[in-house]
Amino acid sequence: MEGEKGNDLSKDTVSDKRQDSKPVILIAIPAGRRNGTRSCEGLIILHVILSSSLFCFVFLELERILAKFGQDAQKIEHSVLIGCSDQHEAWFALDLALGNSHSSGSLQKSEMESELQGAFIDLRKALFQLNEKDASLISTAQALLRWHDCHQFCGKSGQPTQKNVAGSKRVCASSKMIYYPQMSPVVITLVSDGTRCLLARQSSFPKGMYSALSGFCDVGETVEESVRREVAEEVGLELDSLQYSASQHWSFPNSSLMIACHAAVRPGQTEIQVNLQELETAEWFSLEEVAAALKKKGPPASQQDGAIPFWLPPKMAIAHHLIQEWVQKQSSSSNLA
Numbered sequence: 001m002e003g004e005k006g007n008d009l010s011k012d013t014v015s016d017k018r019q020d021s022k023p024v025i026l027i028a029i030p031a032g033r034r035n036g037t038r039s040c041e042g043l044i045i046l047h048v049i050l051s052s053s054l055f056c057f058v059f060l061e062l063e064r065i066l067a068k069f070g071q072d073a074q075k076i077e078h079s080v081l082i083g084c085s086d087q088h089e090a091w092f093a094l095d096l097a098l099g100n101s102h103s104s105g106s107l108q109k110s111e112m113e114s115e116l117q118g119a120f121i122d123l124r125k126a127l128f129q130l131n132e133k134d135a136s137l138i139s140t141a142q143a144l145l146r147w148h149d150c151h152q153f154c155g156k157s158g159q160p161t162q163k164n165v166a167g168s169k170r171v172c173a174s175s176k177m178i179y180y181p182q183m184s185p186v187v188i189t190l191v192s193d194g195t196r197c198l199l200a201r202q203s204s205f206p207k208g209m210y211s212a213l214s215g216f217c218d219v220g221e222t223v224e225e226s227v228r229r230e231v232a233e234e235v236g237l238e239l240d241s242l243q244y245s246a247s248q249h250w251s252f253p254n255s256s257l258m259i260a261c262h263a264a265v266r267p268g269q270t271e272i273q274v275n276l277q278e279l280e281t282a283e284w285f286s287l288e289e290v291a292a293a294l295k296k297k298g299p300p301a302s303q304q305d306g307a308i309p310f311w312l313p314p315k316m317a318i319a320h321h322l323i324q325e326w327v328q329k330q331s332s333s334s335n336l337a
């Protein structure tokens with residue numbers, strides 16, 4: 001647990017970067033207060049519709065804006081390093097901790113929006129509007145800021161922890177413990193029987209939307225063991241084979257590392273037993289049905305009987321990537337046949 005190399009920028013390095021008017025991305029997390037505990041109700045991004053990209057501030061501009069709203073520029077010390085531009089400019093994220101209209105001392109959302117001619121939007125909505133690079137940056141910012149917000153005290157000594165300048169860790173001076181931001185590993189699996197693929201719904205999903213099977217890895221499990229266990233637990237199927245496809249950092253509801261795999265069952269071993277404690281339903285879908293659903297942009301309109309036709313997760317979700325990969329592979333092999 002000695003001091004780490006890499007992104008633990010020392011104070012002078014980072015402060016140089018800040019003083020060189022490096023851009024800083026403003027992030028705001030509205031903290032709702034429910035039963036006395038602070039709950040981050042979601043990340044609101046200052047999405048200034050100028051060049052339809054994230055609004056980057058240079059350090060001095062940010063100081064001016066904070067001063068205008070009666071905020072101490074020291075607030076900037078709470079920002080965290082989330083990456084750097086192709087020109088090696090350090091990017092930081094800052095939690096504006098926007099209050100509602102009557103809370104004193106915190107930044108007022110509406111005033112901030114008019115000052116910057118922008119609008120705060122919810123993270124999920126913002127991710128639909130951002131390119132892949134900005135989406136990943138914002139997702140990292142939200143996960144890191146939320147992690148710091150929830151690790152203010154040492155689990156061992158109860159004493160306050162201190163963030164290092166880059167925000168890559170928190171340290172307890174009393175217990176000497178070093179805390180690093182965590183991501184929970186989650187496996188997501190598209191099971192195929194050779195001609196169909198298996199998709200499932202949780203009751204929490206938007207109406208009509210189906211996705212690949214997913215589940216958190218248990219402590220001590222390998223990815224392969226998690227994939228086999230989750231598929232067996234959720235739909236009662238035994239996998240014949242599986243192979244890794246891709247991964248994705250995913251912020252909902254917490255910081256997860258999605259590990260996506262394709263998997264196959266043996267021919268004839270396709271009878272599903274849906275675990276109704278975990279899933280609302282699970283079904284086999286044909287290549288034609290899935291290929292048609294991939295063409296739909298977002299949730300379809302409800303039918304006359306009020307039912308919402310089957311649709312798939314959006315492009316920014318790794319489930320979409322898995323499903324698209326399966327359709328391409330099936331289509332090319334059926335063309336070859």
Ligand SMILES: NC(=O)c1ccc[n+]([C@@H]2O[C@H](COP(=O)([O-])OP(=O)(O)OC[C@H]3O[C@@H](n4cnc5c(N)ncnc54)[C@H](O)[C@@H]3O)[C@@H](O)[C@H]2O)c1
Pocket residue numbers: 184186188211212213214215216217248250252253254256258278313317318319320
């Ligand atoms: N990006 C995508 O394409 C995509 C698609 C589907 C699901 N997901 C995400 O995958 C995650 C897991 O999906 P799931 O709900 O099927 O998981 P799951 O099947 O493991 O069931 C969720 C339950 O796992 C338990 N759990 C175990 N470890 C946990 C941890 N570290 N954090 C939170 N809960 C933990 C909790 O009781 C939770 O209710 C969800 O966060 C979901 O948002 C992402």
Ligand SMILES: [Mg+2]
Pocket residue numbers: 213214215216234278
């Ligand atoms: Mg699951």
